[in-house]
Amino acid sequence: MVILFNCILKHSVIPSFFNQVRIYNRKYKELTKAELELFVAGDPSAINPDLGVDDQAELLPYNREFEFPRERLKMGKQVR
Numbered sequence: 001m002v003i004l005f006n007c008i009l010k011h012s013v014i015p016s017f018f019n020q021v022r023i024y025n026r027k028y029k030e031l032t033k034a035e036l037e038l039f040v041a042g043d044p045s046a047i048n049p050d051l052g053v054d055d056q057a058e059l060l061p062y063n064r065e066f067e068f069p070r071e072r073l074k075m076g077k078q079v080r
């Protein structure tokens with residue numbers, strides 16, 4: 001009986017588990033690609049004028065013109 005249970009576990013349950021993990025990882029990567037595309041392109045058509053920009057910042061398209069090299073970043077005292 002123990003041998004039968006062991007065989008069922010090895011040939012049925014364990015491969016099924018690893019298959020589910022593989023499917024989950026593939027879907028996660030696809031979702032990540034979609035989120036990255038949404039981050040770059042944004043969705044300006046979904047902006048609600050009644051809400052503040054801080055609540056809808058993820059809908060704005062990403063503008064690479066505002067990037068600058070890390071070497072130019074100077075950390076100093078915080079202005080209050």
